[in-house]
Amino acid sequence: MSALSKTMSKFGLAVVQLHVSSVKADNLSRAKRLIGEAAAHGSKLVVLPECFNSPYGTGFFREYAENIPGESTRMLSDAAKENGVYLVGGSIPEEDGGKLYNTCPVFGPDGTLLMKHRKIHLFDIDVPGKIRFQESETLSPGSAFSVFETPFCKVGVGICYDIRFAELAQLYSKMGCQLLVYPGAFNMTTGPAHWELLQRARALDNQLYVATASPARDQTASYVAWGHSTVVNPWGAVISSTGSEEAVVYADIDLQYLADVRQQIPVTVQRRDDLYAVTPVTDPGGLYAVSPVTDPGGLYAVSPVTDPEACTR
Ligand SMILES: NC(=O)CCC(=O)C(=O)O
Numbered sequence: 432m433s434a435l436s437k438t439m440s441k442f443g444l445a446v447v448q449l450h451v452s453s454v455k456a457d458n459l460s461r462a463k464r465l466i467g468e469a470a471a472h473g474s475k476l477v478v479l480p481e482c483f484n485s486p487y488g489t490g491f492f493r494e495y496a497e498n499i500p501g502e503s504t505r506m507l508s509d510a511a512k513e514n515g516v517y518l519v520g521g522s523i524p525e526e527d528g529g530k531l532y533n534t535c536p537v538f539g540p541d542g543t544l545l546m547k548h549r550k551i552h553l554f555d556i557d558v559p560g561k562i563r564f565q566e567s568e569t570l571s572p573g574s575a576f577s578v579f580e581t582p583f584c585k586v587g588v589g590i591c592y593d594i595r596f597a598e599l600a601q602l603y604s605k606m607g608c609q610l611l612v613y614p615g616a617f618n619m620t621t622g623p624a625h626w627e628l629l630q631r632a633r634a635l636d637n638q639l640y641v642a643t644a645s646p647a648r649d650q651t652a653s654y655v656a657w658g659h660s661t662v663v664n665p666w667g668a669v670i671s672s673t674g675s676e677e678a679v680v681y682a683d684i685d686l687q688y689l690a691d692v693r694q695q696i697p698v699t700v701q702r703r704d705d706l707y708a709v710t711p712v713t714d715p716g717g718l719y720a721v722s723p724v725t726d727p728g729g730l731y732a733v734s735p736v737t738d739p740e741a742c743t744r
Contacts, residue, residue, distance in 0.1 A: 439582060439583055439686075440583075440685065440686040440687045441683055441684065441685050441687070442475045442583045442683070442684050443472070443473045443474040443475055443476075443681065443682075443683060443684075444474060444475070444476050444477075444478070444610075444640075444642060444681070444682050444684050445469035445470075445472065445474035445476070445477045445478070445680065445681050446477075446478045446642050446643070446644040446660045446661075446662060446671075446679070446680040446681075446682075447462065447465045447466065447469060447477060447478065447479050447480065447660075447679050447680075448480065448644060448645055448646070448647050448658060448660040448673055448676075448677055448678045448679070448680065449461060449462055449465065449480055449521075449644075449646055449647060449677060450646070450647040450649065450677040451480070451482065451483060451484075451485070451486065451487070451646040451647070451649070452486075452649075453486050453491075455484050455485065455495060455502075455503075458483060458484045458485070459484060459502070459503060459506045461677075462479055462483055462484075462506070462507075462510070462521075463506055463509075463510050465677075465679055466479075466510045466511075466514055466516070466518065467510070467513070467514055468679060469514075469516070469679050469681075470514035470515065470516050472679070472681060474516060474681065475516055475517060475581075475583065476516060476517040476518075476519070476581065476583075476586070476610075476684075477514075477516050477517070477518050477519070478519040478521070478612050478614060478642055478644040479518075479519065479520055479521030479614060479644055480521045480614050480615070480616060480644040480645050480656075480660070481521055481522045481533070481535075481591050481614040481615050481616040481644075481645070481646070482521070482522055482523070482524070482533070482646070483520070483521035483523070483614075483646070484497075484503045484521075484523050485523065485524055486652060487616045487646070487652075487654045487656070488653050488654050489564075489566065489568045489569045489570075490653075491524070492524040492531050492533075492569045492570060493524070493526075493531060493569060495523070495524050496523075496524040496525060496531050497523060497524070497525065497526065498525070498526055498527065499525055499527075499534065499536060499547060500544070503520075503523050504520065504536050504544070507520040507536060507538055508542040508543075508544065511538035511539065511540060511541075511542050512538075512540070512541055512542030514540075516540055517537070517538070517539060517545075517579075517581050518538040519535060519537050519586075519588065519612050519644075520535060520536040520537065520538065521535065521614040521644060522534055522535045522550070522590050522614050523536070524570075525547075525549070530571045531569055531570050531571065532549040532550065532570060532571055532572075532573060533549065533550040533553075533566065533570055533590055534547050534548065534549045534550070534573070535547060535548040535549075535550075535577070535588055535590055535614055537577075537579050537588065545579045546577055546578075546588075547577070548573065548575075548577030548588040548590060549571075549572070549573025549574075549575065550566075550570070550572065550573055550589075550590040550592070550593060551572055551573050551574065551575075551589070551590075551593055551599065551718065552572065552592045552593050552595070552596055552599075553567045553570055553572050553592065554566045554591060554592040555567050556621075558620055558621075561620040562618055562620045562621070564618075564654070566592075574718055575718075576599075576602065576603070576718075577589075578603060578606050578608060583684065583686065584608070584609040584610055584684070584686055585606065585607045585608045585609060585610075586608060586609075586610045586611070586612060587599075587600070587603030587604075587606070587608035587610070587611045587612070588611075588612055588613075589603075589611065589612075589613045590613065590614055590615065591613060591614065591615035591616055591617070592615075593613065594613045594615065594629050594633060594643070595625075597632070597633065597636060598719050599719070600633040600636065600637055600641075601636070601637060602719055604638075604639055609639050609640065609684075609686055609689055610639060610640040610641075610642065610684055611634075611637075611639060611640070611641050611642070612641075612642045612643075612644075613630075613641070613642070613643045613644075614643075614644050615643050615644065615645055616645055616646055616654070616656045616657075617645065617656065617657040617659075618654060618655060618656065618657055619655050619657060621657075622656075622657025622658075622659065623657065626643070626657055626659055626661075627659070627661060627663075627669065627672075630643055630661055630663045630669075631663050631667045631668075631669070632667075633663075634663040634665060634667050635665075635666070635667030637665075638665040638689065638692050638693050638696070638698065638699060639665050639689060640662065640663065640665060640682075640684050640689065641662070641663045642661070642662045642663075642682070643660055643661050643662075644660045644680075645657060645658050645659060645660045647675060647676055647677040648676070657675075658673065658674060658675035658676070659673065659674065659675070660672065660673055660678070660680050661673075661680070662680065662682035664685075664688065664692075665688065665689045665692040665693070666692055670682050
């Protein structure tokens with residue numbers, strides 16, 4: 432391996448577990464300060480939590496929503512540029528054409544908006560006596576895959592509930608991503624039960640790194656976030672995590688280690704492509720599907736659609 436590829440095979444990642452209040456200006460200035468702190472620590476890629484500029488709740492989304500560009504994304508662009516980092520800007524309620532989305536904007540180290548991911552799977556759940564949340568009461572879902580390139584590796588983006596859908600992670604892995612980032616805000620019911628388990632599952636299934644960023648826990652908020660922002664490695668092990676307070680979580684993303692794991696347990700090349708396959712489906716209305724393949728020897732397919740609008744790479 433050359434000296435250059437050795438340098439590029441490892442990079443610092445920071446996950447910001449931000450305290451989010453009802454005062455947008457405070458959220459922005461705290462986020463900016465912690466992005467600077469992460470960059471000073473040597474991080475090349477910084478991830479903020481879901482809904483970092485607004486309390487998380489269907490009653491807040493319209494009031495805090497912004498166009499892109501807008502106040503919050505201008506701050507993110509400036510912060511990425513001033514600190515020379517790739518910045519996964521958590522998410523903000525985005526207003527576009529009269530609709531609201533839960534949107535993650537991603538900036539390059541020169542402050543350019545590289546892409547935005549609109550949450551594909553809306554968080555609509557009802558666990559009796561515990562939690563009922565219906566994002567679809569106010570939000571519309573996104574319909575595009577979101578992948579961006581860095582000099583280190585390709586990165587796939589999902590938002591919170593998106594992590595429950597193994598197909599999305601599998602497709603991102605198939606597209607060549609070695610790191611998946613999920614700004615998220617699990618809660619006090621599903622957090623302890625599923626948050627870490629889902630991250631380890633996505634990481635192990637696809638033998639890649641998974642990073643999650645949550646808001647810090649605020650017991651006075653209407654939605655109490657679980658916290659526990661985490662980074663998991665391709666072996667499925669938690670390599671860095673925190674509790675419920677505001678914190679910056681650091682981890683080294685080691686792509687040589689990822690290659691080693693894939694060589695030692697070579698499931699990525701052992702898939703039975705003769706039996707099942709990850710292939711594009713032709714339905715223009717769809718995004719992905721688990722469907723039978725037409726080859727009589729085949730069994731099923733996990734498939735991105737061919738619609739070019741469906742991927743924001
Ligand atoms: N903001 C979200 O999508 C929350 C997802 C969540 O808590 C879950 O259990 O899934």
